[in-house]
Amino acid sequence: MASQRGAKPARRRLAPTAHQTVGPFFPAQFIRPTDNDLAGLSGGRARADGEPCVIFGHVRDAFDRPGVNVILEIWQANAAGRFNHPRDRGPAPLDPNFSGWGRTWTDRDGAYQFITIKPGAYRAGARSNRWFAPRINLTLVGSGLMRPLVTAIYFPGEALNDEDPQLAAIGSTAARRQLIATLDDAPNDAHHVPAYRFDIRLGGKQATPFLED
Amino acid sequence: MAKSKAGSFFRPYDDRTQPTRKIRGYPGTQKRTPARLYARVISIADATGPRFTPDDVAPEEADLSREAPDRPRALGQLISLSGRVLDEAGRPIPDCLIEIWHANSAGKYIHHNDPSPVPVDANFRGRGRVVTDAQGRWQVRTVKPGGYAVPDAAPGATIGWWRPPHIHVSVFGAHFAARLVTQIFFPGDVLNDQDLILNAIPDKAARARMICRYLPHTTSNSAEGDVALRFAHDLVLRGRFETPFEKH
Numbered sequence: 365m366a367s368q369r370g371a372k373p374a375r376r377r378l379a380p381t382a383h384q385t386v387g388p389f390f391p392a393q394f395i396r397p398t399d400n401d402l403a404g405l406s407g408g409r410a411r412a413d414g415e416p417c418v419i420f421g422h423v424r425d426a427f428d429r430p431g432v433n434v435i436l437e438i439w440q441a442n443a444a445g446r447f448n449h450p451r452d453r454g455p456a457p458l459d460p461n462f463s464g465w466g467r468t469w470t471d472r473d474g475a476y477q478f479i480t481i482k483p484g485a486y487r488a489g490a491r492s493n494r495w496f497a498p499r500i501n502l503t504l505v506g507s508g509l510m511r512p513l514v515t516a517i518y519f520p521g522e523a524l525n526d527e528d529p530q531l532a533a534i535g536s537t538a539a540r541r542q543l544i545a546t547l548d549d550a551p552n553d554a555h556h557v558p559a560y561r562f563d564i565r566l567g568g569k570q571a572t573p574f575l576e577d
Numbered sequence: 578m579a580k581s582k583a584g585s586f587f588r589p590y591d592d593r594t595q596p597t598r599k600i601r602g603y604p605g606t607q608k609r610t611p612a613r614l615y616a617r618v619i620s621i622a623d624a625t626g627p628r629f630t631p632d633d634v635a636p637e638e639a640d641l642s643r644e645a646p647d648r649p650r651a652l653g654q655l656i657s658l659s660g661r662v663l664d665e666a667g668r669p670i671p672d673c674l675i676e677i678w679h680a681n682s683a684g685k686y687i688h689h690n691d692p693s694p695v696p697v698d699a700n701f702r703g704r705g706r707v708v709t710d711a712q713g714r715w716q717v718r719t720v721k722p723g724g725y726a727v728p729d730a731a732p733g734a735t736i737g738w739w740r741p742p743h744i745h746v747s748v749f750g751a752h753f754a755a756r757l758v759t760q761i762f763f764p765g766d767v768l769n770d771q772d773l774i775l776n777a778i779p780d781k782a783a784r785a786r787m788i789c790r791y792l793p794h795t796t797s798n799s800a801e802g803d804v805a806l807r808f809a810h811d812l813v814l815r816g817r818f819e820t821p822f823e824k825h
Contacts, residue, residue: 378665380815382595382778382787384760387745389686391678392702392749425608433690439626439753449625451752463734465627488620501622505747505758508605510596510777512756513615514818530618539615566609575617 388447388507390470397433400468405462405555407415412462414443414481417425419500419517419545420560421433423474426567430474434566438517440476442497442535446483479555485524497524497531503566513574515532517562518544530575539573587816588665595659596777601739603773611710619754625700626753633708641677641719643707650803651701652690653682653720657805658761658789661713662748669702669713672753673814676747678704684725684742693725718805719744724768727750741768741775750814761810 382450397406404411419438423431441447441464446456448464462481470476480500488494500517518525525531534540545560564572592714598610643650670705674721680703682687685695687703707715739760748757762769769775778784789810 376667377806378663378667378813378816379594379783379786380590380665381757381759381813382783383758384596384745384774384787387762388690389678389680389688390743390747392678393680393704394706396678426610431607431609437756439622441622445784447621447638449628449752451625454621463627468792478792485810486621496620496622499622501755503753506609508603508607508609510600510606510774511590511596512758514613516622529620533618535615538758567607567611569610569612573615574611576614577615 499530594783659716684723
């Protein structure tokens with residue numbers, strides 16, 4: 365490299381490492397059985413504050429076939445709207461029993477399930493009056509996905525949905541509606557908590573609205 | 578593009594330095610790629626993320642070449658792979674959880690999805706987890722993976738190819754938007770130039786950055802009984818600013 369002797373090295377920006385597909389062989393041992401239970405309903409640790417709920421659905425591909433072996437990761441605020449991270453300096457309280465992160469993968473039918481706490485709305489910044497509606501941030505990786513797919517799960521009936529900056533940026537009403545989970549009145553599992561269905565389509569005309577990464 | 582009124586907490590990826598989402602000859606990418614992406618509004622939800630500490634992993638998880646310290650090693654070339662996790666400004670990222678997995682030296686994964694008739698190696702752990710230190714450093718020991726034939730999708734199909742030896746890594750960085758899942762390749766392998774997955778990255782320099790570096794040995798080979806061939810590889814995660822989200 366042609367650098368001048370004694371000259372102060374210029375601060376160079378490093379390019380982010382390129383993504384590659386996670387492939388079909390992600391070790392099962394890396395996903396612990398309780399990683400999909402952020403609320404602590406499965407036992408083994410203290411329950412988180414707030415309204416527990418189930419988020420469930422199917423992942424399907426562009427040809428309506430089950431999205432098998434897709435890894436889903438979620439990240440969300442706690443019931444009070446606070447993210448468990450030092451960069452969130454908002455006034456809402458932290459919950460020592462809520463990490464905000466979870467992970468699971470789809471089974472042979474493409475089905476997945478999380479048990480979590482309905483997140484609170486959160487402000488754009490500590491001194492901002494601009495609000496984001498309650499939502500669960502979702503990242504998908506899997507075989508055939510060369511880059512992670514990113515989107516968010518919203519809740520039905522939230523007044524803030526109409527003002528949410530991300531939903532507003534989606535533009536199309538039909539696409540916005542695809543990001544809002546539906547309350548499922550069928551009896552769900554043994555937890556007896558509200559269950560929200562959020563089906564995911566990876567490709568085709570009916571694809572879930574995924575966000576630029 | 579991924580921008581917010583608060584400024585650029587992170588910049589959108591340069592598509593030339595990232596793989597194309599669809600790859601001819603890799604049918605899974607055709608089935609699982611949305612036709613379009615929607616504008617993303619960056620918020621505190623992207624600037625925060627799960628946190629990990631060194632206590633989340635056990636020391637023996639840094640050695641993929643054997644099941645436990647008192648167990649025999651898997652067959653193959655023993656290697657050490659080390660590096661740093663940095664942000665775009667070159668600052669080290671501490672407390673990154675790195676998950677690593679790869680095929681054994683014959684090219685077989687420990688996974689029910691791997692249909693290959695290639696032999697398994699009962700001593701091969703094949704997976705590991707490490708957390709970066711205060712300088713962003715990480716290190717694992719393992720055996721060098723073998724290449725393997727990607728099976729054709731249908732009888733008589735001619736779309737299969739050989740994957741070069743590679744190591745899968747999944748990295749949780751300082752925030753949700755820094756999440757990285759990638760692969761590390763080895764220098765000088767003849768299969769690198771024809772791998773559909775590595776070569777889906779259009780930019781030549783970006784492809785070159787996916788290949789780890791061989792480190793000439795600097796210590797006596799007789800210093801210990803199980804000397805590893807050494808390789809180094811840095812991982813760069815997106816993000817460099819500390820912009821607080823208070824300017825909205």
